[in-house]
Amino acid sequence: MISEGPWPSGSAWFLGVLLGFDMLAALVCVLAPQAIGALGRWAGTLLHYPLTGFLIFLVIANLAYLPPHLGFGDGFWFMPGHFPLPLQASRVLLYPTFFVAGIAIGAAGLRAGPFAADGALVRRWWIWFGLSYSCYGAILLLAYAHHNWIADFDSPPLWWRTAYGMAVASFCAAMAFAVPTFFQRWAKAPLALMDRVQPSAYGIYLLHFLPLLWLQYLVYDPAWPAAVKFAIVLIGTLSVSWLAAALLRRVPLVARII
Known part of the structure; x- marks a missing residue:
């Protein structure tokens, strides 16, 4: 695996992606320190209206995912040489989009910002989970259609690839709201093993x-x-x-x- 490749990195492959993003974020902090604060204020203002904020994020996530997804497909990875630093081509824009969103939420604050434990977003955590699993249900339905109703399995039609890409991007966007609100809501629950x-x-x-x-x-x-x-x-x-x-x-x- 090391001499001839590929050299699989397992689930830790994303750490290389995060390290690259972290280096860029550190550079931005040095060159334009006010940019992070401005991003946080924008996110905080937007998420005072949770549904509007989510719909905007949903559109951004779909715009970031659909073009590479349709252009590369989901099976193509950028792999530099034989090193364990792969990057899934279809998500090459989705990852930085979510990383910037994470910076914005962090700058807005998890204690007093829109994701505060007593805030409207967190109190309605079950709504975001409902949206997430509705999108996941759409993914399963489309996968079922792919296996049973589409004649050419290796080359599904454009409508299917578009619908599948939208379902995946929408699931990711909904989970970006569901996961932090869930953990903020249940952070103090007595779960000894966890x-x-x-x-x-x-x-x-x-x-x-x-x-x-x-x-x-x-x-x-x-x-x-x-x-x-x-x-x-x-x-x-x-x-x-x-x-x-x-x-x-x-x-x-x-x-x-x-």
């Missing part, structure tokens, strides 16, 4: 791909029920990656990172 996992969560994210990959190979051949294989992979992956993250966090320099 509270214990939380300090090692980033380390688990970084490390889980290796045990996940090899445990899947381990259970591939035995004729066990799917539920048993699922339980082995889930419990084993979480246990191994959690233990490894907890041990690594005992190293002071590593603990500052993960």
Whole structure:
């Protein structure tokens, strides 16, 4: 994988994308420090009217996703050489769009801004989840149509690709509202296991791909029920990656990172 490629990075591939965005954001902070504050004020003002703010974000997300999606398809990745720094071509504009939106929300503030725990957005978290799963239902319906009703599976018609792209972009936009409002709403709920996992969560994210990959190979051949294989992979992956993250966090320099 290293000498000939491709060199898969697993689910951590997005860290390379985030690092590039972070470097650009740091440069903006140095060259135009007032820009971040202005972005936060604009987001805060816009989200005083949640439905209007969401509809604007929905349109932006679709504009960012549809042209690359229709141009490249979903299976093409930009892969520099053999290095584990891939970027999905269809989302090349969607990722920076959501990153800038995240900066704007962060600058507006999670304590007193539009995503404050006692704000209108958070109180109606279930609406955003309803929208999210409505869009996800549309994705499933279109996938079903692709498998059962479209004659040329490898070359679906333009209407299907457009509808599928809009469903995906709309799902992403709705989840961008659903996830932070959900966690703000339930942040103080007494969930003992999740509270214990939380300090090692980033380390688990970084490390889980290796045990996940090899445990899947381990259970591939035995004729066990799917539920048993699922339980082995889930419990084993979480246990191994959690233990490894907890041990690594005992190293002071590593603990500052993960």
